[in-house]
Amino acid sequence: MADPVAVLDDLRDESAELDRLVGELGPADWALPTSAAGWTIAHQIAHLHWTDTAALLAATDETAFAGEAAKALAAPDSFVDDGAETGAALPPAELLDRWRTGREQLQLALREAPSGARFPWYGPPMSAASMATARLMETWAHGLDVAEALGVTPPPTARLRHVAWIGVRARDYAYLVRGEQPPAEPFRVEITGPAGELWTYGPEGAAQRITGPALDFALLVTQRAHRADLAVRAVGADADRWLDIAQAFAGPPGPGRPRKGGR
Known part of the structure; x- marks a missing residue:
């Protein structure tokens, strides 16, 4: 896992697969409930965007990320839901655009990170490869929730x-x-x-x-x-x-x- 390039390539592919599921959805479909209690498809994508934004801060502005981490510590039981609610309130087209832009910005930041760099996180600090792996894991998991809501069964891959x-x-x-x-x-x-x-x-x-x-x-x-x-x-x-x-x-x-x- 020392070289992040392969993981980042796989993260891009995993994100693209989810994008294909939601890219052409109508507004009503974004409001479909998922198996995560209280979360719609919009909440799932909003959460991914929110976490991508946090990861980008961790990789590029540790001071700003420290402020976000302090907010999480102050509200450990609600900060994840709060972030999802904020994004889910956006018009679907705007949310989709923000998710696409944010994940590409994170891709660029992690690809350009100095070798050996470690970034703060809500858990232990992460290398660029570990951060990309964590984003792939979340993209896959939340993508499953979206696929289930749409009646789709994605085939398992080597990712x-x-x-x-x-x-x-x-x-x-x-x-x-x-x-x-x-x-x-x-x-x-x-x-x-x-x-x-x-x-x-x-x-x-x-x-x-x-x-x-x-x-x-x-x-x-x-x-x-x-x-x-x-x-x-x-x-x-x-x-x-x-x-x-x-x-x-x-x-x-x-x-x-x-x-x-x-x-």
């Missing part, structure tokens, strides 16, 4: 590898944000990509293990599906606990999604 990677990297954060102590031992994660390839993370001999399809693991760490509805399996008590709390995104613990039936 899921980025979502899986940041989900693994955020393991300790998921514990800390809940006031829990992360396990000292690393986990072994073995997941199967869309083309049948095996993606592995952590030492091969680790006692705590996670296995399953990459798509299901990505749905788990982005909290887009209930654990009981996914074919992700744990070996070991610590690994089992992680599957209950895993989150790839910064901020307070998410409420997750209700169980639909399980496998």
Whole structure:
């Protein structure tokens, strides 16, 4: 993940795929509800735009970003919804234009960032590659909500590898944000990509293990599906606990999604 170029290329592709879903929607479609409680399609795109803007500030103006981070600390339970509400109130054409412009500005800023630069964030500081990976993860996750509202099922792609990677990297954060102590031992994660390839993370001999399809693991760490509805399996008590709390995104613990039936 040291070279951000490939991740940024994939982020651009992921954003373009979502753009194709919303680019030609009529005003009424932007008001369709999504599976995120209280959020319409407009809220989903507004949230992506808001987060892109925050990431751009982090990459180009740390002082300005510090001010935004202070606002988040002052209202940890509402700052995400507030940002989405502000953008969703815009006319759809204006919101779409702002999202397109903002994500291109972020692309340029991250591509031009000095090698080794690290940027502040709502969680741990991020490199350009990590920031791009986080934006891809959120774009994919919120894009799923939009697609579901429109009755579309996007096919999984190799870009899921980025979502899986940041989900693994955020393991300790998921514990800390809940006031829990992360396990000292690393986990072994073995997941199967869309083309049948095996993606592995952590030492091969680790006692705590996670296995399953990459798509299901990505749905788990982005909290887009209930654990009981996914074919992700744990070996070991610590690994089992992680599957209950895993989150790839910064901020307070998410409420997750209700169980639909399980496998």
